[in-house]
Amino acid sequence: MSLLLRSDRAMTARIEATRRAGLPVRVSALTVVEAAHGRTDMPRLHWYLSRLRLEAVTPEDSLEAVRLLKEAGGLHGHKYAIDALVAAMALRSPAPALVLTSDRDDWTRLCGDRVIIRDV
Structure with a gap:
């Protein structure tokens, strides 16, 4: 998640390839908290989360x-x-x-x- 929030191209490509293959990309709600920080671009975070399956604990x-x-x-x-x-x-x-x-x-x-x- 932290790589996505930093707009890492390799991670973004990996996630998109997985989605195109029809496989769910899951992310823990905890991982979101762990990766976010005071300078996190919140619109970017919300955009990525709209493309992932957010999993509750x-x-x-x-x-x-x-x-x-x-x-x-x-x-x-x-x-x-x-x-x-x-x-x-x-x-x-x-x-x-x-x-x-x-x-x-x-x-x-x-x-x-x-x-x-x-x-x-």
């Missing part, structure tokens, strides 16, 4: 995130909380779920091989 996601953190070797705290919640959401998505991330280590520990992880 459920109570079940919270419990699954706790389980994932525990299984990942005792990860905890704010450093891993959002990734764990988004991982739980990815795991409940229809397979194959693809996650684009700049922090592969967290994702590998949280999801193993159950989610396709790509670096951005």
Whole structure:
């Protein structure tokens, strides 16, 4: 999301290609909060969100995130909380779920091989 908000051409092209292929591009409501900042261009944010499927966090996601953190070797705290919640959401998505991330280590520990992880 942060790359989209910075108008990164490669990420924009990747998202558009996925949409043209008829596949949903999901983004967690948490990711929006994590990527936005005081200088975020709000019209741009709303435009991108109109082209993505914004996913809410459920109570079940919270419990699954706790389980994932525990299984990942005792990860905890704010450093891993959002990734764990988004991982739980990815795991409940229809397979194959693809996650684009700049922090592969967290994702590998949280999801193993159950989610396709790509670096951005």
